[in-house]
Amino acid sequence: MAIRILLFTQWFDPEPTFKGLVFARELVAQGFEVEVVTGFPNYPGGKVYPGYKIKVLQREIIDNVQITRVPLYPSHGQSGVGRLLNYISFAASILLYGLFRAKKPDVIYAYHPPLTVGIAAALVRFFRRVPVVYDIQDMWPDTLRATGMFSNEKLLKIVSSVCDWVYGHVDQIVVLSPGFKRLLIERGVPSQKIDVIYNWCAEDMVSATSSSSPANFPQTSKFRILFAGNMGKAQSLDTVIAAAELLQEQASQVAFIFLGGGVETSRLEELAKSKKLDNVFFLPAVPMPEVGAYLSCADALLADSTPFGHSAHADPDTCSTIIRTGSRSAATQGWHC
Missing domain, CATH: 3.40.50.2000 (Glycogen Phosphorylase B;)
Structure with missing residues (x-):
């Protein structure tokens, strides 16, 4: 039984x-x-x-x-x-x-x-x-x-x-x-x-099922760094907005794309708008089976978290996903992937 x-x-x-x-x-x-x-x-x-x-x-x-x-x-x-x-x-x-x-x-x-x-x-x-x-x-x-x-x-x-x-x-x-x-x-x-027991990456959920880009994925010649996941206080994404502002001032060809939702999403969108950032894009959350198409279109994936407190003791799930997708690079703050 x-x-x-x-x-x-x-x-x-x-x-x-x-x-x-x-x-x-x-x-x-x-x-x-x-x-x-x-x-x-x-x-x-x-x-x-x-x-x-x-x-x-x-x-x-x-x-x-x-x-x-x-x-x-x-x-x-x-x-x-x-x-x-x-x-x-x-x-x-x-x-x-x-x-x-x-x-x-x-x-x-x-x-x-x-x-x-x-x-x-x-x-x-x-x-x-x-x-x-x-x-x-x-x-x-x-x-x-x-x-x-x-x-x-x-x-x-x-x-x-x-x-x-x-x-x-x-x-x-x-x-x-x-x-x-x-x-x-x-x-x-x-x-x-x-x-x-380490968290794992569900490869079938993050693998792209189509060679074409999602319709709403930003089409730009800039180097595209994608953050996909929850946008809460623990992710400390203000730092990313600040980095985007510095890069825009330097006319750097880098864009940040945020995919997902969370309690900080609206505030982050307003923050980027107030700074007139044209290198920051926000996309709504999509079902897990569709995430792989977005990950495969990015030039790099971002794992981000508040670099203090409990985070020093954790291994983020995002890192295993980044590794399994085979992205060319990963930008991190507060984590060691």
């Missing part, structure tokens, strides 16, 4: 995510029975995607992966209250579903961030006596402090204490880099409880 996995993740396809459908599909291919419990897609814009409507429950099957969508408050803007409601509403939904509706699994695989997913998973573990594997993709409260999302030290200490509680109430922890493992050991988590 197949081992049944209940996968808790707030973000899942068609939202951009590194351990979404590709990960669940491979688990199924390995012989596991997988049910993904996720929300209605609204990341990174904070608005529910076209074709979806928030309901009490929605089920779908994609590539033999059973997907159960539960209600949440859609939000991913600058509002701390909105973000908190987004996290808490989803955690409450998966807690109720995990306790009263889900067929009892053999193991729960919980994806962090946000921390609230870990809290819900730990509670389901307690009441249903099910082991939990906790996959940490972002180190809290370090990220919250580094990005300025929360600056209240008392609140950050509370978050840190809750993190410690979750670490103590899950059975195994997966991290994406040795740096994350070192941090957790420093915080009292036993070494044998932590496994390092």
Whole structure:
């Protein structure tokens, strides 16, 4: 009988995510029975995607992966209250579903961030006596402090204490880099409880399927550097805008292209407009299967992150993607690809 996995993740396809459908599909291919419990897609814009409507429950099957969508408050803007409601509403939904509706699994695989997913998973573990594997993709409260999302030290200490509680109430922890493992050991988590599993690049998702350029890709003779992904505070993209301004002043033949969305997108667009930059272009987010066409058109790909705090301990997913696409070069800040 197949081992049944209940996968808790707030973000899942068609939202951009590194351990979404590709990960669940491979688990199924390995012989596991997988049910993904996720929300209605609204990341990174904070608005529910076209074709979806928030309901009490929605089920779908994609590539033999059973997907159960539960209600949440859609939000991913600058509002701390909105973000908190987004996290808490989803955690409450998966807690109720995990306790009263889900067929009892053999193991729960919980994806962090946000921390609230870990809290819900730990509670389901307690009441249903099910082991939990906790996959940490972002180190809290370090990220919250580094990005300025929360600056209240008392609140950050509370978050840190809750993190410690979750670490103590899950059975195994997966991290994406040795740096994350070192941090957790420093915080009292036993070494044998932590496994390092590097994130990978889904080559079929980033490989160009056509030799022609996307219709909206800038046609210019300039050297085109592409940033593709979430545009949030952690990416520190003001630095890129400042670099574009310097290059324009020097009449350099370099252009920067931003592909994606996030809480900083509108502000960055306004910043580039206020500086009258004609070497900066913004393109809307596209589904993952279409990303490869954009990556292949660029002359270089950019991986960028705030060069302090938790980032020094992480290995960005973007780097593995850059390497696999075979781009001629990669410009980075705060990372070592």
